[in-house]
Amino acid sequence: MLSIKNLHANIEGKEILKGINLEIKAGEIHAIMGPNGSGKSTFAAVLAGREEYEITEGSVDFEGNDLLDLNPEDRAREGLFLAFQYPIEIPGVSNVNFLKTAINETRAYKNKDAITAKDFLALVKEKSALVELDSKLASRSVNEGFSGGEKKRNEIFQMAMLDPKLAILDETDSGLDIDALRIVANGVNTLKSPDNATIVITHYQRLLDYIIPDFVHVLYNGKIVKTGGKELALELEEKGYDWIKTENVEL
Amino acid sequence: MIKELTKKDMLIESLNELDFSNEPQFALDLRANAKSALENLEFPTSKTEYWKYTRIGKIINRTYGIQHEPSNSNIDISSYLIPELDANIIVLVNGFYREDLSKIETENGIKISSLKSVISQSDSFIKDHLGEIAKVENELFIALNTLCFTDGVYIDLDKNAVIEKPIHIINITNSNNLISNTRTIVKAHDNSSVKILESFVNLQGNESFTNNVSEIFMNPNSQVEYNKIQNKEGESYQISTEQVYQRKDSNFTINTITLQGTLVRNNLNIEVQGEGCETNLNGIYLGKDKNHIDNHTIVDHIKPNCNSNEVYKGVLDDNSVGVFNGKVFVRPDAQKTNAYQQNNNILLNDNAVINSKPELEIYANDVKCSHGSTTGQLDKEAIFYLQARGVSKKTATNMMINAFVKDATDNISIPALKNYIDTKIDTRFGNKN
Numbered sequence: 001m002l003s004i005k006n007l008h009a010n011i012e013g014k015e016i017l018k019g020i021n022l023e024i025k026a027g028e029i030h031a032i033m034g035p036n037g038s039g040k041s042t043f044a045a046v047l048a049g050r051e052e053y054e055i056t057e058g059s060v061d062f063e064g065n066d067l068l069d070l071n072p073e074d075r076a077r078e079g080l081f082l083a084f085q086y087p088i089e090i091p092g093v094s095n096v097n098f099l100k101t102a103i104n105e106t107r108a109y110k111n112k113d114a115i116t117a118k119d120f121l122a123l124v125k126e127k128s129a130l131v132e133l134d135s136k137l138a139s140r141s142v143n144e145g146f147s148g149g150e151k152k153r154n155e156i157f158q159m160a161m162l163d164p165k166l167a168i169l170d171e172t173d174s175g176l177d178i179d180a181l182r183i184v185a186n187g188v189n190t191l192k193s194p195d196n197a198t199i200v201i202t203h204y205q206r207l208l209d210y211i212i213p214d215f216v217h218v219l220y221n222g223k224i225v226k227t228g229g230k231e232l233a234l235e236l237e238e239k240g241y242d243w244i245k246t247e248n249v250e251l
Numbered sequence: 252m253i254k255e256l257t258k259k260d261m262l263i264e265s266l267n268e269l270d271f272s273n274e275p276q277f278a279l280d281l282r283a284n285a286k287s288a289l290e291n292l293e294f295p296t297s298k299t300e301y302w303k304y305t306r307i308g309k310i311i312n313r314t315y316g317i318q319h320e321p322s323n324s325n326i327d328i329s330s331y332l333i334p335e336l337d338a339n340i341i342v343l344v345n346g347f348y349r350e351d352l353s354k355i356e357t358e359n360g361i362k363i364s365s366l367k368s369v370i371s372q373s374d375s376f377i378k379d380h381l382g383e384i385a386k387v388e389n390e391l392f393i394a395l396n397t398l399c400f401t402d403g404v405y406i407d408l409d410k411n412a413v414i415e416k417p418i419h420i421i422n423i424t425n426s427n428n429l430i431s432n433t434r435t436i437v438k439a440h441d442n443s444s445v446k447i448l449e450s451f452v453n454l455q456g457n458e459s460f461t462n463n464v465s466e467i468f469m470n471p472n473s474q475v476e477y478n479k480i481q482n483k484e485g486e487s488y489q490i491s492t493e494q495v496y497q498r499k500d501s502n503f504t505i506n507t508i509t510l511q512g513t514l515v516r517n518n519l520n521i522e523v524q525g526e527g528c529e530t531n532l533n534g535i536y537l538g539k540d541k542n543h544i545d546n547h548t549i550v551d552h553i554k555p556n557c558n559s560n561e562v563y564k565g566v567l568d569d570n571s572v573g574v575f576n577g578k579v580f581v582r583p584d585a586q587k588t589n590a591y592q593q594n595n596n597i598l599l600n601d602n603a604v605i606n607s608k609p610e611l612e613i614y615a616n617d618v619k620c621s622h623g624s625t626t627g628q629l630d631k632e633a634i635f636y637l638q639a640r641g642v643s644k645k646t647a648t649n650m651m652i653n654a655f656v657k658d659a660t661d662n663i664s665i666p667a668l669k670n671y672i673d674t675k676i677d678t679r680f681g682n683k684n
Binding site for chain 2: 048049050051071072073075076077081082084087088090091092093098099101102103105106109141142158162
């Protein structure tokens with residue numbers, strides 16, 4: 001589904017990603033862990049198409065498309081979804097109205113007819129229940145006045161509405177209490193299918209108790225320095241990132 | 252010694268061709284009065300504080316023709332109608348009321364007339380009140396209008412008349428290099444209610460100048476919503492004055508929507524002369540190319556227990572310039588006044604400019620007043636967020652602009668008009684990027 005080869009990215013002349021290689025197949029959950037400043041969020045931003053980053057080397061193939069050649073909206077329409085670490089508040093823009101526009105622009109992109117109002121409302125009802133998001137919140141302005149937990153649940157709600165092939169969760173667990181964490185994880189697990197894939201970016205192992213990854217990658221200093229199964233996360237939790245840092249120096 | 256003619260003299264000279272000699276004495280007196288007031292008034296310069304950010308050279312450094320009487324040329328007004336709006340339609344062309352193009356089915360309690368005709372009939376209200384609140388000695392362009400307005404509209408509401416059907420005045424210029432002066436008078440009797448929209452448009456009408464004045468007289472407990480849509484294409488100039496007099500418990504709302512215009516200046520003066528009044532002033536201005544759009548507003552709270560709310564939102568693109576000067580007076584007797592004023596601007600281009608000056612002058616000690624002004628750009632993070640969900644950049648930009656102007660359009664109570672404005676904004680900014 002996603003094939004990343006030797007990806008290098010700069011911001012303001014400073015190299016953040018220094019040659020990332022990653023293969024993701026449908027049905028898989030990949031966790032990307034790493035200490036602060038290792039390039040985790042940059043990685044997510046580059047995949048979503050944030051324009052401040054300059055790609056200096058490498059390639060990203062997403063379902064047969066050159067992902068780096070697509071603008072952000074077309075990446076989303078092709079089935080990429082980024083759950084933001086810090087979901088922004090957009091006063092005056094209604095959550096459900098903009099989602100309807102997003103769904104219909106995506107459908108138009110795929111030469112499909114617009115969703116009917118009835119189907120859309122049914123979808124909102126079903127998906128907001130999934131993340132226990134009050135339907136009143138769903139129809140308010142995007143994230144305006146939402147608590148931290150509500151913002152994160154709204155991200156998963158949007159993900160459920162858009163039904164992406166590849167979802168990237170950028171530190172979705174940060175700032176969540178245990179109940180919110182459970183709700184968010186439950187949403188992600190329910191949406192999982194053999195046809196889609198998920199990248200979970202996190203600093204802490206905690207989330208991975210709820211969303212069980214098939215692979216764990218450790219990102220350090222702009223590179224993936226270690227890959228393993230879910231047990232790697234536990235090992236990291238126990239030994240801390242210093243273990244990787246020292247090992248990395250030895251490499 | 253021969254005095255050199257000034258631009259003002261030349262303009263007045265050219266307007267002398269208009270013949271008002273058939274008018275009754277009160278109108279002749281009014282015009283004579285305006286003429287003598289003009290002798291003491293000069294065109295504003297950069298030193299005139301009230302006009303500091305608006306040069307009127309574009310308007311006064313040219314010569315205009317005038318139309319002496321209504322023409323009977325056929326004009327297709329369909330493109331100026333608001334879709335889905337059932338309204339009484341009044342058409343003014345080049346300063347003259349065109350009965351043949353208008354479509355009026357009045358309800359009980361309202362009279363809609365050509366101002367010229369009610370003047371010739373010496374209508375008692377007009378005789379007593381025309382020019383009463385738009386004072387010639389205060390402002391040159393009011394004096395100019397009073398000297399030579401050719402026609403206009405008189406809307407006369409009876410006591411307790413609640414008028415359902417909105418009144419749409421379409422003020423058209425269809426001649427190049429033309430000066431036209433129109434006057435609108437609204438008399439809202441006790442407990443009456445009316446919704447008016449006036450759109451200013453041109454059909455060709457390049458390099459023409461429209462100088463219009465409205466006087467709105469509001470009796471106790473009356474309600475007037477006045478929507479003003481300025482949408483003159485090409486090179487066009489407009490100076491527009493609304494003079495409003497509110498008596499107790501009256502409710503006045505004005506929505507000024509400037510979609511474009513080479514040089515637009517709006518002078519809005521509201522005298523709140525009664526207790527328990529509500530005043531709403533909202534504005535949207537969308538500048539493009541080298542448009543210069545200036546909104547000057549004054550709300551004068553003279554009596555206690557009144558509320559005023561003012562929201563002006565500007566979106567300025569290209570090399571356009573916006574000016575906002577909003578002044579609120581709270582006089583010593585006006586205790587328990589709530590006055591809020593806000594002006595927010597988005598500059599879409601580095602070359603666009605806004606001069607924003609919110610002002611409060613408070614002489615009472617038990618009031619709630621606030622004012623504020625912001626200028627910024629569209630939030631790029633928000634646009635990226637929307638894009639990351641599959642919304643095109645163009646649609647995202649549009650959504651953001653619509654969201655931005657939204658609280659200034661919320662007070663438009665005519666749904667069809669609101670849709671019309673939304674569509675205008677969509678087509679304007681949807682095709683960018």
